[in-house]
Amino acid sequence: MHLIYGECGCNASTAARLYRERYPNAERHPDYRVFVNVHQSYSDGRLPHVRKTGGIPQADYEDMILDEVENDTGTSVRAIKMNTGVPKFIAQRILKRHQTRRSAIFIKNTLDGRNNMQERWLLQPP
Known part of the structure; x- marks a missing residue:
């Protein structure tokens, strides 16, 4: 090119x-x-589309964010940023990629498993 x-x-x-x-x-x-x-x-002496990343690798961000959401279903992206130090836009991107919604997490944590058909229907991705 x-x-x-x-x-x-x-x-x-x-x-x-x-x-x-x-x-x-x-x-x-x-x-x-x-x-x-x-x-x-x-x-400028750099390769195009190569960013210098520092700090925590992206895979560790995903684990940290998903653990935060699993521990507290009512958490917000702002709270995730304050607790983990992960920027909000990265947290939003990871949650979107995993199609994690607070309501789905809440439903998953509150259903007791007695009605498996209803539970599977509620947890289907949109």
């Missing part, structure tokens, strides 16, 4: 057009801004 950008004389629109011509079967074709961003990343 960056080579095509250089081949086109650092003209992002021309590079996007040439990319579409060379790779017509690609699922998606990058916009001209992608070429500008990739070039800027290389100019």
Whole structure:
């Protein structure tokens, strides 16, 4: 991609057009801004789409957040942030990925298992 950008004389629109011509079967074709961003990343001395992550690995975030929700079904994302230090947007993303809703967790914790058919129906993902 960056080579095509250089081949086109650092003209992002021309590079996007040439990319579409060379790779017509690609699922998606990058916009001209992608070429500008990739070039800027290389100019800054970093690889595009590679972020330096520090602190706790993402997998540990998931375990911490799911444990928090399991321990306290009425917890909020703000409370999760205060208890674990995980940013709210990451907590929201993880909860959404696991389709965890407070009501489903509450129902799961309050049903005693006597009516399995009703319990399975209530716990089905939407």
